[in-house]
Amino acid sequence: MMRFEDLPEADTSWLRERMRDRPTRRGFLTRVLGAGTVVGLGSLAWVNRGAERAEAAYFQDWTSTTTGPCATYASDHTEQGIQCGPSPMCLDQSCCWRYRSGAGNLVAWHKQGPGRGRYFLHRPDDCWQGIYDSWHWKFSDGNTWRCSDGWTCSSSGSCTPTICPWIV
Structure with missing residues (x-):
């Protein structure tokens, strides 16, 4: 076995x-x-x-509030309730880009794109000496505003210069 x-x-x-x-x-x-x-x-x-x-x-920001484009008229206009000087502004911020940056737009800058019954264009290099796209403005409330240049165009094709005011 x-x-x-x-x-x-x-x-x-x-x-x-x-x-x-x-x-x-x-x-x-x-x-x-x-x-x-x-x-x-x-x-x-x-x-x-x-x-x-x-x-x-690409977007060049002039940050001084005492020199450059603000040297001559900033102090004269801040008490009148104008955040970005005597130029026409979008007081309701309809010309400012508020969403995520992209498609040629940056948050807090003049937007490039359609709006209700109008179209907005950014004015690159049109602020000061053909270099800057915005300037800073010290307002009487103590805030500093970025003022970026652009155009607001109507459906008929006429465009007016506008400024996007944004607290920075």
């Missing part, structure tokens, strides 16, 4: 190799495409960050 202990021991090392998942061609391609997608989307985020910086650099 044979006992269990007398049986020879089998080599089972080859069983482990056989049970291991072997990568298939489809699985390999799926992993490569997934990694490529992650890298691609990550690089788009990097590119978008650079575009925001470039766009922000």
Whole structure:
């Protein structure tokens, strides 16, 4: 009679190799495409960050409230309730961009796009010496306002210069 202990021991090392998942061609391609997608989307985020910086650099802001375009008339008009000087302003801020920056618009600047029955245009490099797009105005309430230039155009096509007043 044979006992269990007398049986020879089998080599089972080859069983482990056989049970291991072997990568298939489809699985390999799926992993490569997934990694490529992650890298691609990550690089788009990097590119978008650079575009925001470039766009922000485009809008030049004159920040002094005592020199430049405000040197001659700022002190004379702040007590009259005019936040950005004697030029026509959008007092209801309808010409100011209030939403997320994008599509050529930055929050708190004169917007570029349609409105109700009119169209708004930003006036780049039209503020002072053909360089700046806005200036800061120290108002009598103690706030400093950014005054960015633009146009408000009617549906008939006539345009008037307007200013977007925004507290900075």
